Amino acid sequence: MHIHPLISDSASLANLCTRLAQSPFVCVDTEFMRESTFWPELCLIQVADAHEAAAIDPMAPGIDLKPLLDLMTENEDVLKIFHAGGQDLEIVYNLTGKTPYPLFDTQVAAMALGQGEQIGYSNLVxxxxxISVDKGARFTDWARRxxxxRQIEYAIGDVTHLSRxxxxxxxxxxxxxxxxWLDQEMERLGDPANYANDxxxxxxxxxxxxxxxDVLGRLKAIARWRELEAQSKDLPRGRIMKDETVADLAGHPPKKQADLSRVRGLSASWANNEIGARLIAAIESAEPMDADEMPVRDDRKPGLGKxxxxxxxxxxxxxxxxxxxIDVASKLLARTEELELLAAGQRTGLAMLEGWRFDQFGRDALDLVEGRLAFAVVGGKLKMTRTEDAA
Known part of the structure; x- marks a missing residue:
């Protein structure tokens, strides 16, 4: 495989993307920093197909990333490969308003191959x-130039290994x-709604x-205000206000701005500065939450008694x-909330009662709750057995 030097100019990137567009797949990874910002700061992009690999410097002055972003989101002939790609997809979404398509996540695929629900990249490799992956550069400052x-070699290794x-x-x-089995999971992962900061x-x-x-209405208003403040200042939400303080203010709202000086977790200066005034305005504008928006309580699943x-x-x-x-991650077959809904009597709208999930698990689950299947110990091992009713 040919490894390119670090790409930091638009012409070289465009030529690379022209070649990658002819490949059936391209592996993608990103390095970013987000400890001190709201939006992740993209520091490096790595790509590889079966023949070549490169690291791209998105921080290079004047570099045009459009050919690469078009390859990610517009070219449906090239399959985009990620490992645990949620944060990589978020970055592409932030830049384009779209997510890579079509996509394949090796962590999700590993679920179908009996490698657990969240196998790490080094264990996958x-x-x-x-191959034992060198983890030494994992916590490097990718924004430093x-x-x-060694940093570039480590970063490119992420995609060259994936390409194999x-x-x-x-x-x-x-x-x-x-x-x-993976289609639905890949669609869920690639849903742009997952990455929109609404x-x-x-x-x-x-x-x-x-x-x-009224409490939830204030919670919505304060959280919305915090989100907009964090986005406009490009600061992490917690730098504006901690979650506990948001909840506390929703439950015990101050009557006037001066009262903010006594709120735990806020600077006393909020009692008379502009950010404090904007917070008070948000609280005062809050309206009780509509009934159709109220969250369902976890302890009140429909019909699920003792x-x-x-x-x-x-x-x-x-x-x-x-x-x-069958050596598959249980999360791929069914989720806990689905099991509880089935136990409560629901028989529609459950993924495990459709398609391959029904064949592999849903049919037996239905038979169990309807009395056609039972547990038995045979030869010291727990197995399933058909009941007399079924016979």
């Missing part, structure tokens, strides 16, 4: 290639017939115990047995 040769692993994974998926929805990331409409909870526990046991038997 070790299991598929027998110039980057040294992906064909092996694809072959294994074809042999096991599990390629189609201030109107910012309240959902804050934990709060109260469920009164008996339903026991049934849900049995379904979780069945899921554990089934995922072990």
């Amino acid at each position: 070790d299991s598929w290639l027998g 110039p980057l040294d040769a 692993i992906f064909p092996k994974m694809l072959e294994r998926l074809k042999k096991t017939g599990r390629g189609g 201030p109107e929805l910012a309240w959902k990331r804050v934990r709060i115990s109260g469920r009164k409409p 008996e339903g909870s026991l049934v849900a526990d049995l379904l979780k046991l069945l899921l554990k047995i089934r995922s072990r038997d």
